[in-house]
Amino acid sequence: QVQLVQSGAEVKKPGASVRVSCKGSGYTFTKYGISWVRQAPGQGLEWMGWISPYNGHTSDAKKFQGRVTMTTDISTNTTYMELRNLRSDDTAVYYCARDVMAATVNWFDPWGQGTLVTVSS
Amino acid sequence: SSELTQDPAVSVALGQTVRITCQGDSLRSFYASWYQQKPGQAPILVIYGKNNRPSGIPDRFSGSSSGNTASLTITGAQADDEADYYCNSRDSSVNHLNYVFGTGTKVTVL
Numbered sequence: 001q002v003q004l005v006q007s008g009a010e011v012k013k014p015g016a017s018v019r020v021s022c023k024g025s026g027y028t029f030t031k032y033g034i035s036w037v038r039q040a041p042g043q044g045l046e047w048m049g050w051i052s053p054y055n056g057h058t059s060d061a062k063k064f065q066g067r068v069t070m071t072t073d074i075s076t077n078t079t080y081m082e083l084r085n086l087r088s089d090d091t092a093v094y095y096c097a098r099d100v101m102a103a104t105v106n107w108f109d110p111w112g113q114g115t116l117v118t119v120s121s
Numbered sequence: 122s123s124e125l126t127q128d129p130a131v132s133v134a135l136g137q138t139v140r141i142t143c144q145g146d147s148l149r150s151f152y153a154s155w156y157q158q159k160p161g162q163a164p165i166l167v168i169y170g171k172n173n174r175p176s177g178i179p180d181r182f183s184g185s186s187s188g189n190t191a192s193l194t195i196t197g198a199q200a201d202d203e204a205d206y207y208c209n210s211r212d213s214s215v216n217h218l219n220y221v222f223g224t225g226t227k228v229t230v231l
Contacts, residue, residue: 035220045156045164045207047220059218095163105152106211106220107169114163 002026004034004096004112011118017084020115022096029077030054033099035108036070036081038092046092050099051079086119093117123147123214125223127207132229133198141193143208143223150213153191155184158205167206168193195228203230 007021022034036048049060051070058070069082079096094115097108125145133139143153152171156164166175168184181196191210195202208223 037222044225045158045209045222047209047222050218050220061219097164102170104150105154105170106209107154107166108156108164108209109166109169109175111163111165 002098002110004098004110006094006096006112006115009116009118011120012086014087014119014121016086016119017082018086018117019080019082020094020096020117021078021080022112023076023078024053024098025077027098030074033101034070034072034079035097035099036068037095037097037108037111039095039114040089040092043092048081048094053077053079083117086117088119091117091119123212123221125153125208125210125221127223127226129224130227130229132231133195134231135200136197138194138196139198139228141195141206141226141228143191143193144189145210145221145223146189147210147213147221148186148189148191151211152186153184153208153210155182155191155193156207156209157202158207159203164207198228198230200230203228 003025005023030053033052035050051058053072072079096112154169155167157167158164167182172184183194185192206226212219212221
């Protein structure tokens with residue numbers, strides 16, 4: 001079955017960086033983009049950015065530009081999201097999701113299980 | 122960038138019908154997709170496009186769209202439908218790929 005499996009929980013200090021991985025299986029990895037979405041405790045979903053595993057092209061939400069880098073390793077069907085200069089308000093569950101695009105609609109399916117990143121001194 | 126606005130919370134009696142709405146300018150150009158999220162779990166896709174359900178999603182879930190508003194309807198709500206629901210669409214206000222999520226609606230089944 002189509003599945004995305006993410007790396008485990010992380011605890012980081014303010015100012016540090018975190019890298020979360022997302023490994024796809026059960027489909028042709030280069031055929032679909034991967035979006036990253038985060039959810040702070042008790043808050044809603046926030047889209048962070050997208051990467052094409054096919055060619056490595058990315059698009060980031062304005063809020064994260066300059067702080068986030070997404071990369072992909074097609075030899076292992078894995079996408080990475082690195083967030084730098086962490087602050088306490090970056091504490092959140094980070095999700096990857098397969099991004100399926102058509103002309104006038106997109107959808108995220110499936111989602112990874114989520115990775116809790118805690119930023120605390 | 123665009124925004125998508127949802128009512129914070131709605132309640133529905135068991136077996137009755139509830140409609141959740143999502144409003145935003147981007148919905149005039151793009152269809153919404155809808156996600157169900159239960160506490161401590163990752164979101165799952167329930168509706169995408171004009172009115173498409175992924176396999177495994179019950180047919181009591183349906184979608185519609187008109188103007189700047191997308192709607193998710195649960196016909197014959199079950200206790201298992203109690204969850205947060207989020208809409209999402211591409212952002213039509215920018216030239217590059219950008220997505221926006223709705224503010225989320227908590228559905229309580231009474």
